[in-house]
Amino acid sequence: AQSVAQPEDQVNVAEGNPLTVKCTYSVSGNPYLFWYVQYPNRGLQFLLKYITGDNLVKGSYGFEAEFNKSQTSFHLKKPSALVSDSALYFCAVRGRSSNTGKLIFGQGTTLQVKP
Amino acid sequence: EPEVTQTPSHQVTQMGQEVILRCVPISNHLYFYWYRQILGQKVEFLVSFYNNEISEKSEIFDDQFSVERPDGSNFTLKIRSTKLEDSAMYFCASSGQSGPQETQYFGPGTRLLVL
Numbered sequence: 001a002q003s004v005a006q007p008e009d010q011v012n013v014a015e016g017n018p019l020t021v022k023c024t025y026s027v028s029g030n031p032y033l034f035w036y037v038q039y040p041n042r043g044l045q046f047l048l049k050y051i052t053g054d055n056l057v058k059g060s061y062g063f064e065a066e067f068n069k070s071q072t073s074f075h076l077k078k079p080s081a082l083v084s085d086s087a088l089y090f091c092a093v094r095g096r097s098s099n100t101g102k103l104i105f106g107q108g109t110t111l112q113v114k115p
Numbered sequence: 116e117p118e119v120t121q122t123p124s125h126q127v128t129q130m131g132q133e134v135i136l137r138c139v140p141i142s143n144h145l146y147f148y149w150y151r152q153i154l155g156q157k158v159e160f161l162v163s164f165y166n167n168e169i170s171e172k173s174e175i176f177d178d179q180f181s182v183e184r185p186d187g188s189n190f191t192l193k194i195r196s197t198k199l200e201d202s203a204m205y206f207c208a209s210s211g212q213s214g215p216q217e218t219q220y221f222g223p224g225t226r227l228l229v230l
Contacts, residue, residue, distance in 0.1 A: 032216050043119075043206060044158070044221040051216050090158060094216075100171035101146050101210060103219060105158040 002027045004093050006106035013081045013113055021076040021109045023091030033074040034092040034103065035065055044090065050074060061085070081113045117141045119222035121207050127228045128197055136192045136225045138207030147190045148208040148219060149182065151175070158206065164190065197229045 003026045013019045025031055032051055036044040048059025055067040065076045074091060091106040120139045128134050140147050149161040162172045164182055172180075181193045190209075194201055204224045210217040 034218070036221070043121075043223040044208075046218050046220060049216075049218060092158075100163040100165075101148065101217070101219065102160045102163055102171055102173075103148075103150075103158075104160070107157040 002093060002095055002104045004091050004104055004106035006089075006091055006109045008109050009107075010110045010112060013111070015083050015113055015115050016080050019076075019078050019081040019085070019111065019113070021089050021091075021111060023074045023076065023106055024072050025074065025091070025093045026072065027093050027095045027104075029096050030069075032094045032096065033065075033067060034094070035059065035063070035074075035076050036090045036092060038088040038090065038108075040087075047076070047089075081111075083113050083115055086111055086113045119207055119209055119220050121205075121222035121225050123225060124223065125226045125228075127230065130199055130229055131196050134194050134197055134227065136194075136205050136207075136227070138190045138192070138209075138222055139188050140190055140207065140209030141211075141220055142188070143211065144209035144220075145212050146210045146217070146219075147182075147184070148210075149192045150206045150208065150221075151203040152206065152224075153200075153203045161192075161205075194227075197227075199229050202227055202229045 005024045034049045035047040050057050050067045058064045088108050090108050092103040122137045147164040152158045162176045163170045179195045206224045207222045208219040210219045
């Protein structure tokens with residue numbers, strides 16, 4: 001069965017420091033991997049995705065994520081956090097054999113960036 | 116930039132009543148989805164829809180649920196007889212033409228409260 005784990009409910013960082021939000025996945029074969037961000041009372045906004053190719057994926061707002069096949073991870077990173085990055089972050093996976101597009105989401109990680 | 120829209124933003128209903136949640140996907144998209152997020156829990160897949168039929172549904176999507184694309188722009192989710200446990204945020208999403216690797220774009224959600 002496909003699954004996604006985000007081991008941290010909350011990540012706290014100081015503004016200007018690097019941030020990492022962790023995600024590991026379990027899916028047969030190679031996955032498609034996504035990160036979404038949810039601001040309060042808003043929908044899910046797409047940040048970035050891994051389809052194939054370079055393991056380091058760059059996305060919106062200075063975020064990037066590294067696909068690590070051996071560790072089945074897709075951690076979200078940003079070199080210098082902003083207070084405005086504070087939000088709920090979701091990792092999601094879709095198996096390549098899926099022809100329906102169903103996304104499996106992790107439970108979400110709240111990122112708190114303090115000034 | 117095109118976006119997915121959803122109406123209403125909030126809906127309060129009595130248990131046993133029917134509700135229809137409406138979505139206008141991005142205009143050239145072909146794949147449509149409904150997800151839900153119970154308060155404090157992860158986002159869960161409900162159903163995917165392509166070429167005017169359901170392509171996949173989850174075990175949550177029982178006979179009380181139905182989806183429809185009544186015209187060229189709207190995509191609706193109907194819950195025939197609501198239960199207390201249907202209280203959640205419901206997200207509509209759409210994606211383009213190339214299949215499961217395409218990014219799903221989410222609407223802002225409809226918060227449903229069943230009393």
